[in-house]
Amino acid sequence: xxxxxxxxxxxxxxxxxxxxxxxxxxxxxxxxxxxxxxxxxxxxxxxxxxxxxxxxxxxxxxxxxxxxxxxxxxxxxxxxxxxxxxxxxxxxxxxxxxxxxxxxxxxxxxxxxxxxxxxxxxxxxxxxxxxxxxxxxxxxxxxxxxxxxxxxxxxxxxxxxxxxxxxxxxxxxxxxxxxxxxxxxxxxxxxxxxxxxxxxxxxxxxxxxxxxxxxxxxxxxxxxxxxxxxxxxxxxxxxxxxxxxxxxxxxxxxxxxxxxxxxxxxxxxxxxxxxxxxxxxxxxxxxxxxxxxxxxxxxxxxxxxxxxxxxxxxxxxxxxxxxxxxxxxxxxxxxxxxxxxxxxxxxxxxxxxxxxxxxxxxxxxxxxxxxxxxxxxxxxxxxxxxxxxxxxxxxxxxxxxxxxxxxxxxxxxxxxxxxxxxxxxxxxxxxxxxxxxxxxxxxxxxxxxxxxxxxxxxxxxxxxxxxxxxxxxxxxxx
Amino acid sequence: xxxxxxxxxxxxxxxxxxxxxxxxxxxxxxxxxxxxxxxxxxxxxxxxxxxxxxxxxxxxxxxxxxxxxxxxxxxxxxxxxxxxxxxxxxxxxxxxxxxxxxxxxxxxxxxxxxxxxxxxxxxxxxxxxxxxxxxxxxxxxxxxxxxxxxxxxxxxxxxxxxxxxxxxxxxxxxxxxxxxxxxxxxxxxxxxxxxxxxxxxxxxxxxxxxxxxxxxxxxxxxxxxxxxxxxxxxxxxxxxxxxxxxxxx
Numbered sequence: 020x021x022x023x024x025x026x027x028x029x030x031x032x033x034x035x036x037x038x039x040x041x042x043x044x045x046x047x048x049x050x051x052x053x054x055x056x057x058x059x060x061x062x063x064x065x066x067x068x069x070x071x072x073x074x075x076x077x078x079x080x081x082x083x084x085x086x087x088x089x090x091x092x093x094x095x096x097x098x099x100x101x102x103x104x105x106x107x108x109x110x111x112x113x114x115x116x117x118x119x120x121x122x123x124x125x126x127x128x129x130x131x132x133x134x135x136x137x138x139x140x141x142x143x144x145x146x147x148x149x150x151x152x153x154x155x156x157x158x159x160x161x162x163x164x165x166x167x168x169x170x171x172x173x174x175x176x177x178x179x180x181x182x183x184x185x186x187x188x189x190x191x192x193x194x195x196x197x198x199x200x201x202x203x204x205x206x207x208x209x210x211x212x213x214x215x216x217x218x219x220x221x222x223x224x225x226x227x228x229x230x231x232x233x234x235x236x237x238x239x240x241x242x243x244x245x246x247x248x249x250x251x252x253x254x255x256x257x258x259x260x261x262x263x264x265x266x267x268x269x270x271x272x273x274x275x276x277x278x279x280x281x282x283x284x285x286x287x288x289x290x291x292x293x294x295x296x297x298x299x300x301x302x303x304x305x306x307x308x309x310x311x312x313x314x315x316x317x318x319x320x321x322x323x324x325x326x327x328x329x330x331x332x333x334x335x336x337x338x339x340x341x342x343x344x345x346x347x348x349x350x351x352x353x354x355x356x357x358x359x360x361x362x363x364x365x366x367x368x369x370x371x372x373x374x375x376x377x378x379x380x381x382x383x384x385x386x387x388x389x390x391x392x393x394x395x396x397x398x399x400x401x402x403x404x405x406x407x408x409x410x411x412x413x414x415x416x417x418x419x420x421x422x423x424x425x426x427x428x429x430x431x432x433x434x435x436x437x438x439x440x441x442x443x444x445x446x447x448x449x450x451x452x453x454x455x456x457x458x459x460x461x462x463x464x465x466x467x468x469x470x471x472x473x474x475x476x477x478x479x480x481x482x483x484x485x486x487x488x489x490x491x492x493x494x495x496x497x
Numbered sequence: 498x499x500x501x502x503x504x505x506x507x508x509x510x511x512x513x514x515x516x517x518x519x520x521x522x523x524x525x526x527x528x529x530x531x532x533x534x535x536x537x538x539x540x541x542x543x544x545x546x547x548x549x550x551x552x553x554x555x556x557x558x559x560x561x562x563x564x565x566x567x568x569x570x571x572x573x574x575x576x577x578x579x580x581x582x583x584x585x586x587x588x589x590x591x592x593x594x595x596x597x598x599x600x601x602x603x604x605x606x607x608x609x610x611x612x613x614x615x616x617x618x619x620x621x622x623x624x625x626x627x628x629x630x631x632x633x634x635x636x637x638x639x640x641x642x643x644x645x646x647x648x649x650x651x652x653x654x655x656x657x658x659x660x661x662x663x664x665x666x667x668x669x670x671x672x673x674x675x676x677x678x679x680x681x682x683x684x685x686x687x688x689x690x691x692x693x694x695x696x697x698x699x700x701x702x703x704x705x706x707x708x709x710x711x712x713x714x715x716x717x718x719x720x721x722x723x724x725x726x727x728x729x730x731x732x733x734x735x736x737x738x739x740x741x742x743x744x745x746x
């Protein structure tokens with residue numbers, strides 16, 4: 020079967036095209052002037068510039084973390100361009116009609132039509148292209164419900180009190196090397212605020228696209244769900260196929276106030292590099308949410324892209340009875356590497372967390388689950404359940420599990436289950452003997468393995484995720 | 498129908514089949530019996546084209562078509578079915594999904610449209626009843642947590658849905674109690690027809706009380722060393738395999 024597996028994993032990366040637009044791109048390099056430039060471009064208030072500069076100074080004192088189970092050449096941060104925006108966005112188009120058709124077409128091709136009449140019913144989209152937000156759909160409709168959904172660069176002007184209050188409140192500037200870098204140079208991203216007691220009437224989503232070469236994307240997402248509110252948010256990501264590696268270092272902060280619920284889903288399909296391991300995105304992301312009393316945050320991620328992924332969406336369960344969930348499918352193929360997992364920090368009483376992680380390794384890829392469950396002294400009666408399963412396809416890939424468990428409260432209960440399995444010759448032969456071809460068989464077996472996670476995704480995206488796995492697996496059987 | 502001529506095959510450089518000849522006509526049931534290590538299971542795998550089983554000589558044709566030229570899944574679509582001795586589990590893939598993928602693959606091969614989900618549900622439920630399986634079984638993962646008897650009944654269910662031309666039963670009786678054995682045998686007997694043939698591979702005569710063969714072949718050291726009617730199976734039961742091996746030697 021090894022031969023079959025080897026040959027099946029090759030597939031074109033459908034989102035690999037480039038958009039030919041004239042862009043204003045900063046020359047590579049990082050210094051205070053670059054940060055001032057970005058801040059000035061966005062017309063930011065003084066406090067935000069100061070905040071950025073402070074982060075930059077923190078960052079300069081830090082070094083690239085090396086504890087993850089990934090290998091990549093040292094990144095020269097002076098070789099990266101920190102700002103790139105299509106020139107046509109200079110005049111801040113007021114409506115979709117004023118947006119460069121090339122840009123709209125890009126999203127069209129990616130299956131994300133931005134014209135509201137053509138858009139997926141019930142889903143509002145913020146489309147971020149390199150360093151700027153191109154368009155945000157259904158803003159008016161959402162505003163009727165009191166929901167704020169806009170690029171963070173605009174929110175800084177329109178809702179400064181909210182941004183100032185919550186920005187950096189969950190992921191502090193000095194949290195880690197990449198979050199500090201993001202604080203210094205973040206260019207755009209989405210801002211969401213759901214007022215008290217409101218159930219957001221639509222799915223919200225942000226679609227991130229890196230287009231320009233040699234450019235990094237540093238987006239910042241901030242979602243605040245006020246007391247008793249509810250929101251479901253989805254992000255998607257793609258980039259053109261390029262031979263050099265590109266850096267993506269995002270920060271996502273979620274705030275779920277008392278009795279609020281945030282469901283955050285990610286379908287990450289950054290360019291993974293070619294089958295020989297050239298190019299691809301370095302995806303170094305910090306995602307964290309804080310849950311107040313009775314609040315719930317649920318992270319669901321499907322990670323199929325990127326050359327190197329370093330990502331641990333986490334929950335700080337601050338309030339009593341709050342709930343954190345992490346459902347993850349990570350698939351690596353060819354030379355992809357992923358070190359991903361979560362952190363559940365239990366502070367409040369009777370807090371609960373669930374971690375379901377499904378890792379699939381194929382080709383020559385290497386993958387690690389890294390998760391921390393911490394029960395603080397105040398976490399009376401807290402519970403965690405972790406299930407961590409790895410599936411190997413072929414015999415040249417690797418899977419590793421690094422669970423960290425710290426309990427400082429004797430009443431807390433922590434359960435951990437882990438399995439590693441292979442797509443076996445017997446399974447493949449059973450499928451073939453029943454007339455099913457090997458590609459379909461692999462995809463069926465892998466989808467079955469991921470079922471528990473897929474059922475957590477919003478319906479439209481569950482189907483999408485299944486297809487994405489199929490595409491990403493192509494060439495793993497030969 | 499199924500014609501096996503001078504078939505030779507090896508597994509990991511070891512010669513297992515050394516010139517196997519069997520001619521199966523439509524509607525016939527052939528039993529292949531033999532001591533452990535005689536090549537019984539290998540025969541099933543070689544016929545169905547499992548990877549790692551290398552054919553080094555001879556031919557297999559089904560209705561004149563050269564099976565050796567076809568991949569395992571293509572042979573299955575041509576109507577060759579292997580019921581496994583130890584059916585494997587596929588966690589998370591529902592039986593229904595698996596059965597539909599399988600049946601649709603065969604239908605597509607025969608130029609038919611795939612079933613609609615609703616129609617297939619109906620069909621699958623109906624067949625479930627006939628092998629005494631609860632409908633809830635369709636929602637469970639393929640063979641996941643099934644008892645030995647359920648696994649074998651699942652094989653018969655698949656056979657019923659795929660309606661193959663030739664069914665090979667690989668030691669289907671192993672691990673079954675007498676009740677489960679009867680259910681399986683009833684399923685097979687219900688599928689008997691003038692067009693459909695069976696090759697029943699077994700170590701013990703017991704199964705042949707329920708599935709009565711037209712011919713019995715004794716396999717030893719990769720060859721058929723003796724053939725006869727159903728009474729040969731009884732003789733084997735009584736005397737063991739030793740006398741044949743002596744007779745041949």
